Structures are given as structure tokens and as C-alpha cells.
Amino acid sequence: MPAGRTHGAPRIDGETLLAFGTRLRAWYRRNARDLPWRATRDPYHILVSELMLQQTQVSRVMEFYPRFLERFPTLEVLAAARETHVVAAWEGLGYYARARNLHKLSRAVVREGAAAWGDPPSNGRATLPPDAESLRRLPGVGPYTAGAVSSFAFERRAALVDTNVARLITRVFAPRLDARRARDQKRIWAITEATLPRTGKATWVHNQALMELGALVCTARVKRCGVCPLRRLCKTYQRRM
DNA sequence: AATGCGGGGGG
């Protein structure tokens, strides 16, 4: 299957895909916000940030993330804590099932993690699996979070689609698709995968950049096309919106 | 496929 051929979606030529990624990542290197979870590769820390960020804005998570990790710095510490204490540290963030799932997850991983995904015996530290497929089986971890942890913590070449990426991809490549329609999700994932660079390292930047551009430039209510690096290849822009 | 889950901020 040639690059750019996506399941039922309009074919995107390789040159366009290349230009898309190159411009996107160049923009990110100059415009990215300095966020704490971008300065670490600790899988547990990344996981906490991703769970907190589910349906929750960055500015809100910033108020909780450092404090939570100070209180529960490792999977082992979290697993040893009582659930009520974990939920208490989550108080104010909302969607408290995330906290309960995180706690449950920590106990599962500490107890049987190494056996489940063949961790190197190493120093007895519990770790998360690096592949999206295994991550996906953990409680509270869906398709997005699995891809995010695989890419951002382990620098694997994994795709991820959140609300930002879905909006950006549809606007640039497939304005007929609706990110909110379940049926279109498959095709949006396929297009997103087709845009990924070759290596895991570059994919880390690429994925961060997709979300950052969606969060800062190609937002839900305002399209800042005047400062968008993808303007010239964007189908929505070409249609004069 | 549809719904519940929290709470705050922006247009």
C-alpha cells in the first residue's frame, strides 16, 4: 500500500504528506509551549499527564500535575496508597473515574506488569508497556492515551488522534469528514498515520506538533489561518473559509 | 450508536 493511500479517504500524494510534516514540525520547534510533561520521558509521569488532560484544559492540569507527582512520584508509591487519598489529590479536576482507574492500574502493573509484557528484571521498578496495544488494555487507557504514552514516553512510532488532531487533519485533508462522527474516526486515524515521519524520535515531535497547532492555531472556534504554516496545503483554507 | 462523567473558560 503506497504512502498516502488511506482507507476510503481521498488519496494524498507523498509530496503533500512530506511538506505537511516538515512545515508542521518546523513550526513546532519555534512555537511550542514549555509544558512540564514535555520535559520528561518517565512513562508514569507521562501517563498521569495524559489522564489528567482527558477532556481537561492544559491550564487546569498545570495546577494539579506537579502537586500530584510530588505526592505520588512513582507507580509503587501510588499503588501503596489508599484509593481515597488518590481521589482526594484529584479533587477539583473532575472525572474522578480517571483517578480510580489510575490507582487500579498502578496496582495491576506493580503486581503483574513484568510477567505480562516481559519487562527486563532490572531494578525491581514497575514499568508500563511501550506498545499501544498493551497499553490499551489498562483501565482508563483508550486509543488516544495508548498512542500518546507509546509516543511521548517511549518514543515509539505510534499514531494518536485527540480532538485537536482530528480537527486539524479533517480541515487540512478531508473537509467532508466530521471528527465527531464515529464512522469517520477510522479514516481520520488512517490519514494521521499516513502523515507520520519515519522514526520514533521525529514522531514524538510530530505528534506534539499536531496537537499544539490544533490547540493554538487551528482551534475549534477560531481559525488563525494568517499564522498557520499549513495554509498553502489546507483544503479548508483553499475553499476560502 | 448513545450516554454519563466535572468543572472552568472562551466567543
Place this chain on the structure above:
DNA sequence: CCCCCAGCATT
């Protein structure tokens, strides 16, 4: 005052 926000589990 709605709509939206680095979604997921359940039905």
C-alpha cells in the same frame, strides 16, 4: 449562554 476541552467506559 452555550460550546469546547490531550477521552473513556458502559449500555
